[in-house]
Amino acid sequence: MQQKTEFRIDIEGIINIIRRRGVRSVGLQLPAGLMRQGRLISKEIQNQCNIPVIIAGKGCYGSCDIDTELLGMVDLLFHFGHSGSDRENLIFVEVRSTLDVSPAIESAIEYLEGDKIAVVTTIQHIDQLDRAKTILERAKKEIMIRMGSGDGINYPGQVLGCNASAVDPRCDEVLFIGTGLFHPGGIALICKKKVVAADPYTERVEVIDPESLIRRRWAILAGAIDADVFGVILSAKSGQYNKELADKILKAAADHKIEAHLILLDEVTEDALINLGMDVYINTACPRLVDDMEQVTLLNPDEFKKLLDLRER
Ligand code: SF4
Structure with a gap:
């Protein structure tokens, strides 16, 4: 049934x-x-x-x-x-969602400026990529739908919040079909491409500019340069647990004479981090958690590396 x-x-x-x-x-x-x-x-x-x-x-x-x-x-x-x-x-x-994505795709066309469009979506709408392709080709766009790689990627055009390997780097822009800004924000940051996000539920379209997201991350990084006490977040979630990476970060902190503490958390929330009372946190869990924080500074490992470089200058 x-x-x-x-x-x-x-x-x-x-x-x-x-x-x-x-x-x-x-x-x-x-x-x-x-x-x-x-x-x-x-x-x-x-x-x-x-x-x-x-x-x-x-x-x-x-x-x-x-x-x-x-x-x-x-x-x-x-x-x-x-x-x-x-x-x-x-x-x-x-x-799978049974919702027809066509109206959202039609609405997105006017926001697509380039010729080569990488079309991606989440698993819920994956069966409708062909429908999206037909509509966009009618609008004279060249469509790129490719197979990504990594855990949890099973179909051409499928993305995760932390995996945009389905986006062909030769594309001019990305069209994301799905709800919310979690996935398109991740794609924009990872691929450094403009992302047009078409929501099949609301039929609303959002345009995500990678430059503003990158500028925001640099501003957060700059604000952390003089921090004294660092917390290194280790996720208790089985698929996000990365002790090896956490140990590397702790070692790098020790090499730079930075006070750092290892913290085990299941849910990495802003409240939990505020309660721990440290200056800056380095995240080895889901890389997209950094976007959830407004009052605390949470950096991904690559940002911590940049921070160490900046402190050495
Ligand atoms: S690590 Fe984060 S973005 Fe990646 S699959 Fe898990 S929850 Fe999604």
Whole structure:
């Protein structure tokens, strides 16, 4: 049975996996945008398979963010909305939006100034890239949709907030199809290209200028030059945990006679960092967290390296 929502979730496929494997308990992990589907999926599993289901109450941000606690409590965990590599007791369930992206693409055309357009999207809209291509070619644009690389990248044109390898560097501009500024902001910073973001839900279009984002990061970096006490953030999330990188940063800090402390965090929030009371934090978790901070300075490792260079001058 396909669920009738704006999302397409193959519940029948999930039921078949549960029956085939004979599992006795199941966990469901969903990102915030799909959280309300949890109870519907849970009900269907309970009705058809008569086994207990636990829904992870906290949201998740990517395939890098597996609820390992819940994974240890159930026979099988289904992680929805992101693509990744299945493991013995972990299955990634891709979810597709049923919304037609055409009106948003039509609205975006007037903002595309270049000829060569890299078209990218998230997994939810990946099936509609061909439709976008047809519309844009009608507008005399040359369309570039290429396969990226890295964990969680399974389709040509697919991007993550931290992975824009699907963007062909020869393009003039990027068209992102999807919601919010998380992905297009990341693409603009990584690729240093203008990004036109077309939201299929609101049909609104936003233009992201990489220069202003880069200037903002440099201003934050400049403000951190004279900082005394540094915190190095180590993520407790399994897919973001990078102790090797954290150790390298600690060593670089020690080599430069900088006071630095290692901090383990699951959710890297501004409140948590304010509470720790250090001057500047270096982030080894999701690289996009730096954009969430307004009152504290959080730098990515490459920015910390630039900071050390600036301090030596
Ligand atoms: S590291 Fe951040 S941007 Fe990358 S997949 Fe995870 S949550 Fe998304």
